[in-house]
Amino acid sequence: MIDIKGITKSFGSLQVLKGIDLHINKGEIVSIVGPSGAGKTTLLQIMGTLDKPDGGSIEFDGVNVSSLSTNKLSNFRNLHIGFVFQFHQLLPEFTALENIMIPAFIAGMGRSEAKQRAMELLEFMNLTERANHKPSELSGGEKQRVAVARALVNNPAVIMADEPSGSLDSKNKEELHQLFFQLRDNFGLTFVIVTHDEGLAAITDRTIHLKDGMIERETNATPTPQEQPITKENE
Numbered sequence: 001m002i003d004i005k006g007i008t009k010s011f012g013s014l015q016v017l018k019g020i021d022l023h024i025n026k027g028e029i030v031s032i033v034g035p036s037g038a039g040k041t042t043l044l045q046i047m048g049t050l051d052k053p054d055g056g057s058i059e060f061d062g063v064n065v066s067s068l069s070t071n072k073l074s075n076f077r078n079l080h081i082g083f084v085f086q087f088h089q090l091l092p093e094f095t096a097l098e099n100i101m102i103p104a105f106i107a108g109m110g111r112s113e114a115k116q117r118a119m120e121l122l123e124f125m126n127l128t129e130r131a132n133h134k135p136s137e138l139s140g141g142e143k144q145r146v147a148v149a150r151a152l153v154n155n156p157a158v159i160m161a162d163e164p165s166g167s168l169d170s171k172n173k174e175e176l177h178q179l180f181f182q183l184r185d186n187f188g189l190t191f192v193i194v195t196h197d198e199g200l201a202a203i204t205d206r207t208i209h210l211k212d213g214m215i216e217r218e219t220n221a222t223p224t225p226q227e228q229p230i231t232k233e234n235e
């Protein structure tokens with residue numbers, strides 16, 4: 001579903017991505033790990049079309065997004081990709097419900113439909129009671145679940161998350177991780193998750209290890225004897 005080839009990116013004289021090739025299948029949960037400064041966020045932003053690469057191509061289901069105009073690209077992004085960040089980034093002056101509805105409005109959904117969809121998502125997240133609370137009145141775990149609901153409102157095919165559980169305690173972290181798997185199992189969503197959390201990386205289908213702007217190796221969650229992890233050594 002996502003095919004990226006030869007992605008390069010520099011900031012000034014610093015080459016941050018040195019040629020990344022990556023294929024992500026529909027329904028896969030892929031984690032991206034690596035030391036601080038390895039280029040994980042840069043890669044995710046480029047995959048999510050929030051930033052442009054210097055070279056290389058990105059295709060979503062055969063659509064070459066690198067060739068879309070700025071307007072078409074933001075439409076594409078709003079409809080197909082949901083984002084979750086480390087610090088929820090909810091708008092403080094709006095309620096949980098309104099925060100979830102905003103991307104639906106941007107996509108042109110009517111008010112009643114957007115509200116219905118947002119309420120369904122709040123229910124799925126066990127947050128119905130919190131619908132009319134502002135972010136400052138929600139716990140960290142609740143805020144992050146609202147942020148996930150917001151990412152889901154336009155029915156995206158893929159969720160891209162940058163250290164989504166980085167600011168959560170272990171219980172909320174565990175719940176958020178389970179939610180990702182539930183969403184994949186129930187709705188076939190695809191996930192690309194940048195994380196420093198080894199527990200999360202261990203349970204994702206595939207882990208991409210990024211180092212110095214290159215893919216160092218890939219590992220699989222539960223390799224069976226027939227399905228050995230793909231590493232440089234046994235490729």
Ligand SMILES: Nc1ncnc2c1ncn2[C@@H]1O[C@H](COP(=O)(O)OP(=O)(O)OP(=O)(O)O)[C@@H](O)[C@H]1O
Nearest residue numbers: 011012014016034035036037038039040041042043
């Ligand atoms: N907009 C920018 N301008 C200049 N340099 C940048 C910019 N964004 C990132 N960098 C640099 O690119 C490198 C990779 O940054 P990136 O944010 O992708 O790392 P990361 O792997 O996500 O690290 P962390 O785990 O700390 O979040 C770093 O050296 C960073 O300082």
Ligand SMILES: [Mg+2]
Nearest residue numbers: 040041042162
């Ligand atoms: Mg980062």
